[in-house]
Amino acid sequence: MKPPKFEYHAPTTLDEAIAALGRYGGDAKVLAGGQSLMPLLNFRLARPAALVDLNRIASLAYIREQDGQVRFGAMTRQRTIEFSPVVAQRLPLLKEATRWVGHLPIRTRGTIGGSIAHADPSAEYPAVLAALEGEVVARGATGDRVIRAADLFQTYLTTNLAPDEILTEVRLPAMPAGAGYALEEFARRHGDFAIVGIAAVVVREGQRCTMARLATAGAGPVPVRLRAAEEILEREGLGDAAIAAAARRATELVDPDADIHASADYRRHLAGVLTKRALTRAIGVARG
């Protein structure tokens, strides 16, 4: 229950961090908030040759608005996001999701970049990134590249970040004013990873729905956008029948695996139930 030996680097600039990563050819791990990586080290499930700790790179922690997006430095703590007025105003779905991330003493350390780069499919932030069609910026030795949410997540705990790249920024489009939103989640205990979670956003004009977004956590190896369910709402409006049809469609769109926590069938069932709850609540708070 103690970490194995590793070489430790705590650079103060991003360039140094990328150079340090490059020296280990994929055998180094990036340490952000450490709330997932440190347990893996303690269990010795991870045995990297080196850790590159980003915690001393002050320039990686910020929240700023630009080009209709809210941009987060990768090392922005979840606790900062929880209390950010910009997030409350522009990204209320992210604020709501943050309260589901672990517990208070996890969120003081955990970061938005770490949560997304770790790519646990049961985590809340990847689902929000998918629902809002966000993107991330990755920097490597050859410069920056922007990766869309749909291209980032490959499978369990796996992204298309290269071994010598660091996720430096998360970009989320500001939600339209008046958009309804909800994150519904089922877990055995509050603060656990979701067995299944559903993030929902709806933009309404009366009973018409001009935009619907649904994304899952815990219902497959990566967050799943439920596009065909969204289309039902955009076509048929926001009545009870459309909500029920979208929830039914959600159960057909997910392809969950079974594990010690829940069977695949149960997860599929939850996807439908939580889609209905999330949509009902999102529609209730939507203005327009």
Next chain:
Amino acid sequence: MVTVRLNVNGVAHEGRCEPRKLLVDFIREDLGLTGTHVGCEHGICGACTIMFNGEAARSCIMLAVQADGAELATVEGLMRDGKLHPLQEAFREHHGLQCGFCTPGMLMTALDFLRTNPAPSDREIREGISAVLCRCTGYQGIVNAVRAAAPILASGR
């Protein structure tokens, strides 16, 4: 080996350790402050919760080297002039502990929780302390203690 210089409960300390040394082990073994407990060692039970630069954090999933230059507070720092902290008083008054193993983590977590939510509902208290596991399952007394301490801490006494 790395050198770690830090401030714990207002006192400057310096130690040398391997980079892989966990912060909680450094606090207990190198600094001799054994009030902070080691439970699960993987960030689940919350017994090792301390204040790291003013915020509650789990010291079993941090490295000691990460605390170089940091200000820490542990349960030993709660008493003032030989008197229990009002939160500790409330835990004693309301039977907020049985075996006491989780208590240091409960206290440090509740302190940060009440700092950001000075007048919580019972539901919020339960959510706040859900970060720490009490295997005696004496949660009701802990909830009562945190509820009783909230107005006292809010009034700054």
